[in-house]
Amino acid sequence: MSGKIPKYFINDLLFRTNIIDVINTRIKLKKIGKNYQTNCPFHNDKTPSFTVSYEKQFYYCFGCNTHGNVIDFLINYENLNFLESIEELSLIHGLSIPFEKNVTSKKNDYFIKQKLYLLTDQISKLYQKNLILNSAAYEYLTRRGVSKNMMKFFCIGFASFTWDLFSKQFNIKKELEIELLNNKIISINKKKKIYDPFQGRIIFPIHDKYGKTIGFGGRTIQKTLPKYINSTETNIFYKGKQIYGLYQVKKKELQPKYLLVVEGYIDVIMLTQNKIDYVVSSLGTSITKEHIKILFRNTDTVIYCYDGDEAGRNAAWRNLKITLPYISDKKTVKFVILPENEDPDSIIKKEGAKNFQLRIKYALTMSKFFFKNILKGIDLSSNDDKFYLSVRALPLINSIPSDTIRIYLRQILARIIGILDDYQFEKFLHQQKQNNKIVQYKSKPTLMRTLIGLLIQNPNLSNLVTSTKKLKNSKTKGIPIFLEILKTCLKNPNFNTGQLLEFYRNSKIINILKTLSTLDHMIVEEKIKHVFLDLLKSIYKKDLEKRQEYLIAKERIHGLTINEKKEIWSINKTIKK
Structure with missing residues (x-):
């Protein structure tokens, strides 16, 4: 940690905070056994692989391997820095940050x-x-x-x-x-x-x-x-990070089904006045990546509704291009196209709320709006225009992370251009799938990796270690890290995994600890203590065996002193037990 905020305050903050509550207000969690699961918010997750542990106060995704405590979640999900995430938690608990005197x-x-x-x-x-x-x-x-x-x-x-x-x-x-x-x-x-x-x-x-x-x-x-x-x-x-009206929307509905994005303050107010309670604006500025992230954190469907002039239509197309990399199987955008020279405020006054809601109901889907715009000025009887269309459309389609949507749009494009038959297209998809396979590195489960991993995931195991005297002289790789973590756990008997990782946030060993905190040891909970003690004994036994080998080799060449003979006798006796 930076030392700017006292460690005791961060520990107290984590102790007061339930990671389940914080995450559940942002993405809906479902209780599965003793843990909670949902689709991962950090990658295009088709099946729930994002797991949150109440006991450990820790989250982990089996798909993209993202993990951490509640502070890490706020940093990654809300795009905050460390101090901002502490401020966020402090606000939740009504606490002021007691900065150190310097x-x-x-x-x-x-x-x-x-x-x-x-x-x-x-x-x-x-x-x-x-x-x-x-x-x-x-x-x-x-x-x-x-x-x-x-x-x-x-x-x-x-x-x-x-x-x-x-x-x-x-x-x-x-x-x-x-x-x-x-x-x-x-x-x-x-x-x-x-x-x-x-x-x-x-x-x-x-x-x-x-x-x-x-x-x-x-x-x-x-x-x-x-x-x-x-x-x-x-x-x-920060204009590029603020959404006007979002606070008012969430006062009425914490997780709205839609968010209707309009251009002006008055548009937001007049639509809200007409019982359309999910209207926001990006402060009159162009949509930014930060805006899109905020919108999709709060809803699955964003509907853009801009003025019916050329500037409004251009803004809608520009917004789609910026939004494409954030579209998934669950997150999508739609478009309400208003008549020429009309804006949301004027049209709702002319047509009334019911007719405006019909416009929302029949909003253009992302795919229809995409091809409606990408085909402007294209002569499909011209091979040159078809080539230009593919060069223009493919990079935009390929920016979509969802395989399903990307393939669907490519199929539509292929039919429009008429250059691919089904066999060629399936062959292409197979090749793409092979190219996109992710090879995940799995760490070799050594004794020390397992031992340290178990301790990080279960800090209360430190109570089982009655003495570290035998381990202090051990030459086994990783022992210094184990002893360091053990000391911290013994000094802080109430630490959970999230608090332990927070303690070492800016230390040299944090990346090692984070990796080991996510290892799946395939050990049933009832046997964790037994396995932990067995690992300790195995490491001690390996140290004795190494010492035994050394003494045997020395005896053959130089002979042993009386004390060394006593030591090898003691080692032999211990190993045979």
């Missing part, structure tokens, strides 16, 4: 984040109060059809036309003003005058998954350009 950049980052959370929340509440007091802003939203309930549900506010007006109206103290300036929430212009970057704009607060305000979107009510702006990026706000 000031570090990570410690500073943590406190900057806490300060930003506080400041964005404070100014968000002031913006909301200001909306009620400002008739022009309130009338604008009312004219757009936004109800009072939606204004409250999405915490909509308004930033006054000048900071002076806003500051006086709410009696903002100088200390708060300085904090807002220091954290770049408000700014100073060339004339040394304080201003709010959002002044004269409707404010749409952006929330993280816990409902904390992390940034803002602003829509002008005048003719100021640009029409929409977002907060600058901070320690808590």
Whole structure:
């Protein structure tokens, strides 16, 4: 570990945390015997190979070999760094991180984040109060059809036309003003005058998954350009990683069947107002890989619904190309194509919620949308165009990790182009399957590997070791690692596998420990203790045999001292037992 956060705090955090609860809120687990299983979220898993152990507080995938404790899961699944995963667990338990006294950049980052959370929340509440007091802003939203309930549900506010007006109206103290300036929430212009970057704009607060305000979107009510702006990026706000409206969706449904992705804040609000409770937006920015990962963590079906103009259609096609590498047998995308010059807000006002839901129901599947776009401008009577089509389509199809979907799309492409018959195509698939076989390396199950693996997987076995005196002088490879882990287990009798691995996270031996923690020893639980003790005895016996061989060889050449003769007699007696 880095030493920035005390070990005792991380151990306590892991002790308080049930890995089953944390994973189960993100992917649905099913209890099988004493463990829990599901399809692995880290590879295209057709059968459940992702196993989570309550006893060990540890997860392991038999398909792709990913494994670790709850911290590792958050790092890999949520794409967090180590500190962010500790923050995540701390938030769950309502704890503050007790950084060590030496000031570090990570410690500073943590406190900057806490300060930003506080400041964005404070100014968000002031913006909301200001909306009620400002008739022009309130009338604008009312004219757009936004109800009072939606204004409250999405915490909509308004930033006054000048900071002076806003500051006086709410009696903002100088200390708060300085904090807002220091954290770049408000700014100073060339004339040394304080201003709010959002002044004269409707404010749409952006929330993280816990409902904390992390940034803002602003829509002008005048003719100021640009029409929409977002907060600058901070320690808590990254545009490429935020989904507007997701917090509100999950307040109603923890794991929604769909997520409908639209372009604007008002689109999200108006569709939600019309009982379409699964609408989100990517803050007006292009979809990123991070956005897609977040969307698919929260649903199996993402539906893109953009404006019916050329820009909207181009955005939908661009999004599909970015999404293809994340599509699987269970994760898919669909597309709602709106009429020319219509957007979700305008169309639902014209057609009503029922007709809009029909559009969602009959949304274009990924394959139909793919070929609808890839075939644009293609003359199928031209061999040159067919060649161009295959060159353009195949790299996109091959980026899909699912064998089933990839083969299905290739078959459609083959029929369209007319260059492959069934036999040729099956031959090609067979070749592809052979090329994609993964050869997995399996470690040789030596005595020490098994012994250390059993101890990592069952730290309470350390209680069976009454003395290490016989092992300290052993020349057996791996003994120093075993003794090191044994010492840690004895000092921390309540450690589980997850806590033990966390203790050694940044040590030189962590990769060895992780590998051994996943070994399947094929030993029934009732016999684990017996096997562990037998292994210890076998290692001790091997050491004695090596010493015996040495003494015998020495006796033949040089002879033995009285003490050495006594030693070989004792060894012979012990080995014969």
